[in-house]
Amino acid sequence: MTTQKQRETVETVVIRFAGDSGDGMQLTGNQFTVSTALSGNDLATFPDYPAEIRAPVGTTFGVSSFQIHFGSHDILTPGDSVDVLVAMNPAALKVNLDTLKVGGLIVADADSFTDRNLSKAGYDSNPLVDGTVAPYQLLELEVSRFTLEAVAELKLSKKDGLRCKNFWTLGLLMWMFDRPRDPVHEWINKKFAKREDLARANTAALNAGHIYGETAELSGVTGYSVAPAEVAPGTYKTITGTEGLAQGLVVGARAAETEVVFASYPITPASPVLHYLADLKEYGVMTFQAEDEIAAACVAIGASFAGKLGITSSSGPGIALKGEAIGLAVSTELPMIIINAQRAGPSTGMPTKAEQADLLQALHGRNGESPIAVLAAATPSDSFEVAIEAVRIATHYMTPVMLMTDSYLVNAAEPWLLPNADDLPSFPAPKATETEGFHPFKRDERGVRPWAVPGTPGLEHRIGGLEKGFDSGNISYDPTNHQQMTDARAAKIEAIADDIPKQTVDSGPQTGKLVVVGWGSTHGSIKTAVARAQEEGLEVSHVHIRYLSPLPRNLEAVLKGFDKVLVSEMNSGQLLSMLRARYLIPAVGHNRVTGQLIRVDDLVNQIRNVLEETK
Amino acid sequence: MTGSTVELKAKDFASDQEVRWCPGCGDYAILKAVQRTLPGLGVPKENFVFVSGIGCSSRFPYYMSTYGFHTIHGRGPAIATGVKVANPELDVWLITGDGDALSIGGNHLIHLLRRNVNLQVLLFNNEIYGLTKGQYSPTSKRGTRSPTSPRGSVEHPLSAGWLAMGAGAHFVARSIDTAKELTTVLTRAHEHKGTSLVEILQNCIVFNDGVFEAVTDRATAADRQIHVEHGKPLVFGKEKNLGLKLKAGSLTVEVVTIGGNGITTDDIMVHNEKDKVLAALLLGMEAPEFPVALGVIYCDPAPTYEQMLYEQVREESPTLDSLLNRGQTWEVV
């Protein structure tokens, strides 16, 4: 037993594991996450993969990173800047150094800072010695050598031995932040069940890293402890935005007493939802990998016509291709869900980077007057709730529902309190059987047409994209009828506003000087920024909009309760222009289009500035 | 309730909508043939679904009293696939045209055929765009004069049959709008489990009248059409004295006269629906050099998409708990 060094208590920590794509940084990050969750901390994570599938080793574009923010209170974002940067090679340092706080800690594998690797990363001299890292604390360790020593007795090849480097580093970081190693041991044994030698090697490396921390005198690093956060009791797991969406769709379909046909065409960053669902056939999910984006939307529409819930997913370029088909679903008033995982645009843009610049496309990106419901997920766990809500609205209002997420949110993860099976919702979606007086566009009191499904005797009918007669459902070119049908389609979407929660104020006073308004995945950044401003004594509130179409009925009143409205978005002002046009309020924007989340400090500044101006 | 058990007649499949094709359009004859075919198929009426894209032919579902979906241009195959994936019990007929299926919707057609979704595709080929008023289509012959090709089109036409074979179709048939045999071909198409492609040569009386006259003209039809039947010799002509024979030393066919040059019936090829190479040869024959092959040219069943898809379902309805608890969980007390 070694002497236990005195640990320093910290409230929150941001760690960024960075290395070459082949260094196993995602795996390392995920294992650290599980241990952190088991330690009772709240957390948020974000993986940052290279866009290239197999970039050359050691290059900056081959760097793969994983960021985790954890602490003893509510954690809402993966963190603007980093406390600890693990750099497995020079390229990883180069790419990530500007995310590190001044005074932050670099853990570098000195063995990988060879001339060859330095030049591949574009360094003329070694940054560890030339003063580049002077503003930071540096822990320069011979990770490669230590790892090889740790696994020496297993007689692995040097290559296999070096593969265990990430576990050595993980072990060190687990010592540093006092994380339990048991879950990692369990994972290793399961993962390498068929390669006992590798299981033992990785375990040995993990333990060696940990022991190194315990015993070595690490200059200035004492080890830290982060107290557990106060969280509600129950069963938890970590959930990504993708998992939240996918599971929500399954749960929602069960609640609606229907099944899912999920048709999609692979596209970054939407594909993971298709991957997840592809293995869930037993849960009433048929997935379909279509020949293109248009076919994917059309298969979903065909499925909905036939009585299941058709869902498609994509990102901006694919959503553009699906536009005509979504219009058909609007015109034929069929349930449909379109998952819209936004990425940075225009055109191919930056597929792995986040943006919210497809809001207006979602709302209006079709020919003709073609209103649909649009919802946005805020967090990984909120993705679960929003997916269920999308199913409810689609099946109960016979309408396409666009569900907005983005490159950040689909990959981000947080701990999630598993819902009780008994608490899951139930909202059976009725199908028509009554033949008396039936016509396919006969509306109920909410303006919703019946879901009359092929195979039902006596309800044989034809639908299509041509305009339909209000009183018969037959093709009609009558001018007053077109006006009436246009109004009816719009009124139906508006009617959803009677069936959704009222807009609430997320934090801060209900009325006052300033409200920051946001939607989608910037929820955590905005909430954190508003909280920080409030701590500074500033009078500011936060409104987060989940329902973008229709907007909550009381949203106007809520916003008009504030002197100033600041709309923060990862676009050039799309929600902003909507709110200004609709409510005639002099809202101002905080708009950033960098491919990254809104930065908390940046928004806090803006809040200060706006309040300053109103003085 | 129109009971599924009531015996149905052709007229029971006519909807109350006034048919709006041009008088004399070949589409009328196809509509009648379909309405005559359906009652004999033993399918409950409520299970029929007619799906179409956009174009003259795609108005078809409105004239049927079955379930119908008039969709968007070229996308009928995808919508029809969605219907079958959702409910394989439904009896789906896809109505499309040369522009809809082979131009704007070409991609969907090839993938429908490749996947082998169990439905019937009736491809009305009139070698012209009718609904948009007469532009040349992907099957128009080179030199076709039209509003968009006033000096004659400079594009080579596409062969629907060859495209289908290349896409991995398992059933390819051809017929003519007004042909008596159309109902027989449609019945065969329906019997076949998988995607059945039926190309129907359809006369557009307004924009491309007589384009198939070389084949359909009564006076010469017997010499210009060969009605293929599985297991029967490939003979044609008024006297049934013409036949198809493989040219010696090659993989091309030639038309020979039985009785001439020492040719006997034994020299004539026998139709084999399962022979892919023969199917390609037959589909490639064009008038006037060759008779145009009609009937079931290729039929070699394979597992259908939806059959294989549903076979992958492992067990019945597990609880949602088992889904939500997937992955590593932990307890907070």
Ligand code: SF4
């Ligand atoms: S334009 Fe041609 S194909 Fe269209 S309805 Fe008239 S005749 Fe028939």
